[in-house]
Amino acid sequence: MGYHKIPNEAVRRLPIYLRGLLLLEQGQQNVSSRNLAEFLCVNPWQVRKDLSYFGGFGTPGVGYNVKKLIKQIRKILKLNVIRKVALVGVGNLGSAILVYSGFRIYAYEIAAAFDTNAKKIGRKIKNITVEDVSNLHTLKKRKINLAIIAVPQDAAQRTADALVKAGVKGILNFSPCCIVVPKKIKVMNIDICTDLACLAYYIPAS
Amino acid sequence: MGYHKIPNEAVRRLPIYLRGLLLLEQGQQNVSSRNLAEFLCVNPWQVRKDLSYFGGFGTPGVGYNVKKLIKQIRKILKLNVIRKVALVGVGNLGSAILVYSGFRIYAYEIAAAFDTNAKKIGRKIKNITVEDVSNLHTLKKRKINLAIIAVPQDAAQRTADALVKAGVKGILNFSPCCIVVPKKIKVMNIDICTDLACLAYYIPAS
DNA sequence: GCATGTGAAAATCTTCACAGCA
DNA sequence: TGCTGTGAAGATTTTCACATGC
Numbered sequence: 001m002g003y004h005k006i007p008n009e010a011v012r013r014l015p016i017y018l019r020g021l022l023l024l025e026q027g028q029q030n031v032s033s034r035n036l037a038e039f040l041c042v043n044p045w046q047v048r049k050d051l052s053y054f055g056g057f058g059t060p061g062v063g064y065n066v067k068k069l070i071k072q073i074r075k076i077l078k079l080n081v082i083r084k085v086a087l088v089g090v091g092n093l094g095s096a097i098l099v100y101s102g103f104r105i106y107a108y109e110i111a112a113a114f115d116t117n118a119k120k121i122g123r124k125i126k127n128i129t130v131e132d133v134s135n136l137h138t139l140k141k142r143k144i145n146l147a148i149i150a151v152p153q154d155a156a157q158r159t160a161d162a163l164v165k166a167g168v169k170g171i172l173n174f175s176p177c178c179i180v181v182p183k184k185i186k187v188m189n190i191d192i193c194t195d196l197a198c199l200a201y202y203i204p205a206s
Numbered sequence: 207m208g209y210h211k212i213p214n215e216a217v218r219r220l221p222i223y224l225r226g227l228l229l230l231e232q233g234q235q236n237v238s239s240r241n242l243a244e245f246l247c248v249n250p251w252q253v254r255k256d257l258s259y260f261g262g263f264g265t266p267g268v269g270y271n272v273k274k275l276i277k278q279i280r281k282i283l284k285l286n287v288i289r290k291v292a293l294v295g296v297g298n299l300g301s302a303i304l305v306y307s308g309f310r311i312y313a314y315e316i317a318a319a320f321d322t323n324a325k326k327i328g329r330k331i332k333n334i335t336v337e338d339v340s341n342l343h344t345l346k347k348r349k350i351n352l353a354i355i356a357v358p359q360d361a362a363q364r365t366a367d368a369l370v371k372a373g374v375k376g377i378l379n380f381s382p383c384c385i386v387v388p389k390k391i392k393v394m395n396i397d398i399c400t401d402l403a404c405l406a407y408y409i410p411a412s
Numbered sequence: 413g414c415a416t417g418t419g420a421a422a423a424t425c426t427t428c429a430c431a432g433c434a
Numbered sequence: 435t436g437c438t439g440t441g442a443a444g445a446t447t448t449t450c451a452c453a454t455g456c
Contacts, residue, residue, distance in 0.1 A: 007447055008446090034415080048415090048417065056416075060414075060417080061415050077402065078409070100353040101400060102399045106403040108399075148430065151343070170409050171405075192306070196378050197221035203284070213424070258438080266438080266439080267436050417453095417455100420451090422449070423449080424445100424456070425446070426443100429440100430435105430452100433437090
């Protein structure tokens with residue numbers, strides 16, 4: 001590998017590979033790019049290329065050692081320690097995220113939840129007691145530097161500002177709008193509606 | 207505009223433009239690519255380029271007529287009629303989707319919900335009565351040809367097969383796995399976890 | 413022989429600069 | 435003057451073919 005810049009898209013695929021590998025972990029010691037790709041509905045050369053950006057993890061003629069590759073990907077994605085995440089907004093979507101177990105395999109743990117609604121504050125969901133958003137400033141002390149925004153659109157920027165002030169370094173934004181933060185802060189946006197809104201485009205009129 | 211192939215990414219941005227335009231609709235008659243872009247945190251030339259793939263909707267020196275552009279984008283995305291969608295899986299995520307109102311602006315309406323859990327079947331959420339998945343075959347008769355999959359991973363493929371059999375033409379898949387369908391069927395995948403799992407990668411060790 | 417890793421080609425997408433029109 | 439629409443340049447990503455190592 002030369003000194004390529006690593007494509008963002010390659011990074012985004014690593015968690016998918018990781019999930020596949022975890023499912024294969026029990027069954028087999030080694031996996032070829034072909035096997036893994038087939039399992040995940042992607043191309044073998046894409047798997048190889050993506051992994052090669054980070055270093056040669058495989059053995060020609062054999063494939064990749066499953067356990068070793070899992071460890072490597074975890075290291076690349078910095079998932080080798082448990083990552084605490086704060087959730088802001090315990091509405092429908094927020095609640096669903098809070099109880100969702102899919103994050104676990106990536107060693108993410110929702111460690112705090114915040115809302116403005118007095119009725120929700122104090123309620124306990126999955127061992128997490130919902131706190132008032134005015135408590136956000138405590139995140140730094142609690143060593144939580146990642147957050148999920150699941151508040152209504154008009155509260156999104158305000159929430160982002162508070163999070164940045166609280167020392168948060170990465171934000172996953174479910175609100176259907178952009179949020180402006182200092183360049184150092186990494187934001188990833190998920191807009192549930194956007195993809196649905198594109199679906200009809202691809203469907204021929206019947 | 208020549209006969210370019212339209213970038214997928216451009217299509218995916220149209221719903222975002224549409225949302226911005228709907229917010230601007232009340233306030234102003236015309237909008238320049240610069241205004242709209244600023245509002246949405248994107249680049250003006252990207253807005254212009256994207257729109258130009260579909261035809262010249264603007265007036266040099268003036269900008270775009272907001273109402274007219276809304277109409278145009280709706281037409282492109284085939285959102286000018288109400289699109290009925292079926293939801294399969296009324297768990298935490300499914301329920302959140304069911305009550306989520308963000309789809310409305312895109313003229314999508316969740317018109318049916320399905321689950322396997324006997325406790326959930328018959329329950330009414332937001333005017334939708336949850337049905338047994340064995341009823342999926344009725345979708346064709348009901349003219350529902352889009353579906354959202356929000357079932358656990360191990361049920362995803364089975365669900366997809368049933369949906370295809372029921373005549374569904376487009377699927378939004380929230381299950382964290384790939385589903386295999388005939389080429390004619392359009393699938394869009396949203397994996398909530400993947401983006402979160404990438405977040406730490408971008409955050410410098412502190 | 414078999415599967416990885418990688419340079420190079422191809423495809424795709426983004427950015428730019430500016431001609432042309434209101 | 436101001437803003438669109440677009441060809442061309444630039445950047446990024448995907449695909450391929452095959453040299454290399456087990």
